[in-house]
Amino acid sequence: MYAQLVKSEGTANRDEMTPEEVAFQDRIDRNEKIEPKEWMPDGYRKTLIRQIGQHAHSEIVGQLPEGNWITRAPTLERKAILLAKVQDEAGHGLYLYSAAETLGVSRDELLEALHAGKMKYSSIFNYPTLTWADMGAVGWLVDGAAIMNQVPLQRTSYGPYSRAMIRICKEESFHQRQGYDIMMKMCAGTPEQKAMAQDALNRFWYPALMMFGPSDKDSVHSAQSMAWRIKMNTNDELRQKFVDQTVPQAKFLGLTVPDPDLQWNEEKGGHDFSEPDWSEFYAVLAGNGPCNAERLGARVKAWDDGAWFREGLMAHAAKHSGGRVAAE
Amino acid sequence: MSSEWPLWEIFIRGQHGLNHRHVGSLHAPDAEMAIRNARDVYTRRNEGVSIWVVRSNDITASSPSDKGPLYEPSNSKVYRHPTFYDIPDEVGHM
Numbered sequence: 534m535y536a537q538l539v540k541s542e543g544t545a546n547r548d549e550m551t552p553e554e555v556a557f558q559d560r561i562d563r564n565e566k567i568e569p570k571e572w573m574p575d576g577y578r579k580t581l582i583r584q585i586g587q588h589a590h591s592e593i594v595g596q597l598p599e600g601n602w603i604t605r606a607p608t609l610e611r612k613a614i615l616l617a618k619v620q621d622e623a624g625h626g627l628y629l630y631s632a633a634e635t636l637g638v639s640r641d642e643l644l645e646a647l648h649a650g651k652m653k654y655s656s657i658f659n660y661p662t663l664t665w666a667d668m669g670a671v672g673w674l675v676d677g678a679a680i681m682n683q684v685p686l687q688r689t690s691y692g693p694y695s696r697a698m699i700r701i702c703k704e705e706s707f708h709q710r711q712g713y714d715i716m717m718k719m720c721a722g723t724p725e726q727k728a729m730a731q732d733a734l735n736r737f738w739y740p741a742l743m744m745f746g747p748s749d750k751d752s753v754h755s756a757q758s759m760a761w762r763i764k765m766n767t768n769d770e771l772r773q774k775f776v777d778q779t780v781p782q783a784k785f786l787g788l789t790v791p792d793p794d795l796q797w798n799e800e801k802g803g804h805d806f807s808e809p810d811w812s813e814f815y816a817v818l819a820g821n822g823p824c825n826a827e828r829l830g831a832r833v834k835a836w837d838d839g840a841w842f843r844e845g846l847m848a849h850a851a852k853h854s855g856g857r858v859a860a861e
Numbered sequence: 862m863s864s865e866w867p868l869w870e871i872f873i874r875g876q877h878g879l880n881h882r883h884v885g886s887l888h889a890p891d892a893e894m895a896i897r898n899a900r901d902v903y904t905r906r907n908e909g910v911s912i913w914v915v916r917s918n919d920i921t922a923s924s925p926s927d928k929g930p931l932y933e934p935s936n937s938k939v940y941r942h943p944t945f946y947d948i949p950d951e952v953g954h955m
Contacts, residue, residue, distance in 0.1 A: 568925065570922065570924070570925050571925045572925075617905075620901075620905065621905070624901075624902050624905065627887060627902055628885060628902075631868075631885055631886045631887065634868070634886075639865060640865060640888060641865045696885075697885075700885070704905075704906070843864075843866065843890075844864060846866070846890035846891075846894065847864050847866065847890050849890065849891070850890040850891035850894075853891070854891070
C-alpha cells in the first residue's frame with residue numbers, strides 16, 4: 534500500500550497495559566475518534582507518524598512517474614487531465630503531512646527523514662513509466678490499489694487522518710477512472726497500441742500486488758495496528774479484493790493478466806493467483822529498485838533548489854507584516 | 862534551513878450560504894500566500910467562494926481534559942430541546 538511494512542509499537546495484550554492504555558483502547562473499541570491534543574500511548578503516536586508520513590511521502594514521490602509524461606501527453610485534453618491528477622497528488626500529500634504534524638512532528642522533520650532515506654515511500658513509485666500506456670496502468674492499477682486501502686481508512690481511529698482520507702477518497706476515483714479510460718482508448722486502437730496496453734499491464738501487475746505488502750497473517754505489528762484501528766484490513770484481504778475487482782476489468786479490455794495460474798475458485802468465492810516475487814519487493818524497499826536513486830534525487834534536488842525561494846518569501850513576510858484584510 | 866513556513870488553518874464558505882468551515886491547514890510564509898495556497902489545495906473542485914486563513918498559533922482551543930466540566934452540565938437540561946414538551950395533536954404542527 535502507500536504505507537508498507539509500518540512497524541507498530543505497543544502491546545495489544547490487555548494484561549500488559551497501563552490503566553490509561555486500557556481506557557484508550559476502550560475508546561477506540563467504542564469507535565470514538567482520537568483527536569490531536571488528547572492523551573494517546575507513545576506507540577500509537579509513533580506508529581501513526583510513521584504510517585501517515587510514509588503515506589504522504591508516497592503521494593509526493595508518486596507525482597514523479599506521472600510528471601514524466603505531462604509534456605508528452607498525446608492530446609491537450611489528456612495533458613490537462615494528467616496535470617489535474619498530479620496536482621491532486623500534491624494536495625493529498627499536503628493533507629497527510631498536515632495530519633502527521635498534528636502528532637507533534639514538523640513538516641521539515643518529515644521531509645528531512647525522507648531525504649535521508651530514513652522514511653520510506655511506496656515501492657510502486659520506484660518503477661519506470663516507459664510508455665503512455667503506463668499512465669493508464671498507473672491510474673487503473675496503482676490508484677485502484679490505493680483506493681482499496683484508503684476507503685476503509687476513512688474510518689480510522691485518528692481524527693485528522695480519517696478526515697484527510699475522506700477528502701482524498703472523494704478525489705481519488707477520478708484518478709482510477711481516467712487511467713481506465715486511457716486503457717480503453719489504447720485497447721480500442723491499433724494492434725500496436727493494444728500491445729502497449731498489454732505491456733503496461735504485464736509490467737505493473739506484480740508491482741501493484743506488492744503494494745499491499747507481504748502476507749501479515751502472523752505479524753504482531755499488524756495485530757497491534759488493527760487493534761488501534763489504524764490498519765483496517767489485513768494485506769491479504771485487500772490484495773484478494775483487488776485481484777477480484779481487477780480481473781473482470783482486464784477481461785473487458787481484452788487484456789491478459791500475466792499470471793498463468795490465475796483462476797476463479799468457486800469454493801472461496803475469489804480468484805487464486807500467484808504471489809509476486811517478494812525478494813524483488815524487499816530489494817526495492819531497500820533502495821535497489823529501477824528508479825530509487827532517480828526518485829529520491831529529484832525530491833532532494835527540488836527541496837535544495839527551492840531553499841532560496843522559501844527563505845526569500847519568509848524574509849518578505851517579515852518585512853511586510855501588516856496590511857491584512859480582516860474577515861467579513 | 863530551519864525557518865519553516867508557519868502553519869495556517871483554513872476556513873472555507875461554500876456556495877450555499879453556510880458558515881465558513883474548517884477544512885484543514887497548510888504552510889505559507891504570510892496570509893496572502895496562505896490564501897493563494899488554500900485556493901490551490903482546498904478549492905480545486907468548486908468547494909467554496911470565500912476563504913479565511915488564521916495562523917494556527919493564534920487559535921486558543923479548549924482543553925480535552927475540560928470535556929466534563931464544560932459540556933456535561935448541558936446533559937441535565939433536556940428542557941432546552943423542543944422534544945421535551947408534549948403538545949397535543951389537536952393543536953396542530955408547532
